[in-house]
Amino acid sequence: MPFCTKCGASVADNATFCASCGTPQVVGASSAVGSAPAQSQMSENVAGLLCYILGWITGLIFYFVDKRPFVRYHAAQSIVTFGGLHILSFAIGLFFGLSFITGGFSKFRSAMGFTGS
Numbered sequence: 001m002p003f004c005t006k007c008g009a010s011v012a013d014n015a016t017f018c019a020s021c022g023t024p025q026v027v028g029a030s031s032a033v034g035s036a037p038a039q040s041q042m043s044e045n046v047a048g049l050l051c052y053i054l055g056w057i058t059g060l061i062f063y064f065v066d067k068r069p070f071v072r073y074h075a076a077q078s079i080v081t082f083g084g085l086h087i088l089s090f091a092i093g094l095f096f097g098l099s100f101i102t103g104g105f106s107k108f109r110s111a112m113g114f115t116g117s
Contacts, residue, residue: 048074055082 004018051074059078
């Protein structure tokens with residue numbers, strides 16, 4: 001519940017004047033205790049940067065924890081970019097890693113029973 005800016009009396013949430021002293025009130029003004037900005041949050045720039053530190057993992061963490069649009073944008077960008085690179089790296093490693101383990105495509109083909117010319 002908000003308080004009057006002049007006398008400190010309680011006023012209704014949408015009151016335009018204080019009932020005690022008649023001072024005009026700003027609609028939507030909150031109490032003096034609740035009006036202080038949260039100092040425990042880090043700045044948006046730092047949170048946006050931290051979304052990229054450990055790739056898509058920190059992107060997921062910041063996407064679900066922080067609700068600010070700037071931070072969520074960078075978290076989603078981190079998830080898409082690094083998640084896509086992770087999947088691409090896995091697919092390429094699976095394809096080429098398999099050929100290196102078996103000694104190349106020629107030995108892979110002979111192991112699978114394919115005969116070439």
